Amino acid sequence: MGGKCPHRKVKKRRLSHKTDRRSKFLRKGDDAVYEELQKPDAENKPLPVDEDLPGMGQYYCLHCDRYFATVAVRDEHFKTKKHKKRVKQMLGPAPHTQLDADLAAGMGMPDNGPKLMSM
């Protein structure tokens, strides 16, 4: 998610990839986001106040794992192609995991033995 680059004249290449590189490790992976979305009532949980984040961490997009300064900016984000694409992707099948890789390699489901403690 590169931000706007003010100096670029060429319209198509106006996005700067510098911020993208900087926040690469802070962003969640696809599978983490997918898991978060699968949780019930993930949408209407009150967000914790964090003064380091934009907008005190109150305006958050679950699908894209991004914080926004105001409601207006977030709603604007909801209209973007990037966001819509992301929502569509998250509605699809679950992202690839190590378990999928193991199953594809011809392994069975992991054997964890009998349950020792009943919950």
Add this chain to the structure above:
Amino acid sequence: MRLEKCWFCSSTIYPGHGIQFVRNDAKIFRFCRSKCHKNFKMKRNPRKVKWTKAYRRLHGKDMTQDSTFEFERKRNRPERYDRNITENTLKAIKKIDKVRVDREARHHAKRMKGKKAKEQREAAKELEQSIHMVKAPVALQQEPSLTLPKIKVKVSQQQAEENRMEE
């Protein structure tokens, strides 16, 4: 010694090989070689990359359901060492592996059945449709010696093709 599977291509990773990446949520991603690691970093989806096992499974290129897949699995429970059991297991591994390889070969043969005939049919069709590219239709009309005399002879598909190639 635990043999892990590559996150991307599902191949076996022997000790001392490959690289592993631990994400900041403590998830481990193992890769058999730099090829797989790079593909992961490019955020490619293994289900969409044709050379991975995940793709081949999903698209019916490989066997999907087989009883031999039940033997190799991650066992997260301690096993008391028993010499006899170990010996038997080692014997069984060879046998099971042979069975699996045979079944895979059979699956492949089944999948490839009818491919040769299909290719031949397509080649014959292409030849018929685009013979004008090799020889102009006018030239064929002017000189009848170039075209084969129309005699009804029972010939197999392959022979008919060869005749056309000669002209």
